[in-house]
């Protein structure tokens with residue numbers, strides 16, 4: 001069995017790769033931060049990201065990481081602490097708001113079905129026909 005040393009994605013220290021992109025120290029630290037931030041958010045709804053960091057002593061980057069990963073999310077009744085990467089609406093967790101997720105899903109789907117390519121072909125044919133006149 002090969003032992004592979006990797007650089008931790010978080011703290012940039014070398015560690016023995018175990019299938020995780022971050023080192024065991026950071027895993028423990030993230031778990032600890034997760035518990036702290038989660039209990040704080042649940043007890044104190046509708047606070048800013050800054051306040052969460054100050055009160056829990058957890059780095060803003062770590063709180064952001066947990067929220068973006070979807071591990072943590074703010075209460076549905078309170079404004080999100082982070083914003084959608086596409087439109088800037090505040091969201092409770094993840095990268096994008098529901099609306100942007102739906103529109104992205106549509107974008108993906110419309111690229112797949114054959115009906116669309118048939119449509120494009122007929123349009124091209126029409127153009128070609130026009131040009132011959």
Ligand SMILES: [Zn+2]
Pocket residue numbers: 008009010011012013022023024025026
């Ligand atoms: Zn680390």
Ligand SMILES: [Zn+2]
Pocket residue numbers: 084085086087088089096097098099100101
């Ligand atoms: Zn959005």
